[in-house]
Amino acid sequence: MIDKELLEILACPSCKADVVLDEPSARIVCTACGLRYPIRDGIPVMLIDEAEQGPPPRKL
Known part of the structure; x- marks a missing residue:
């Protein structure tokens, strides 16, 4: 899907x-803030305006 x-x-x-x-x-999901960007x-x-807030990233 993505290289x-x-x-x-x-x-x-x-x-x-x-x-x-x-x-x-x-x-595509940010590992820090959890924003989810569409493909x-x-x-x-x-684009920040196109992102959705997902659940907070889990701490390992």
Whole structure:
């Protein structure tokens, strides 16, 4: 769905933290603030206005 190399260079536009791919929901999720960015036609939409607030990230 999303190229691994692209995912490695993307960062959350809100807090600048790393992001991970959530394939089942077709979203890119911030590991720090939990914002969830949609993927449309295979393109990540990394706009804060398009993001949804997800559950807080779990602490490991």
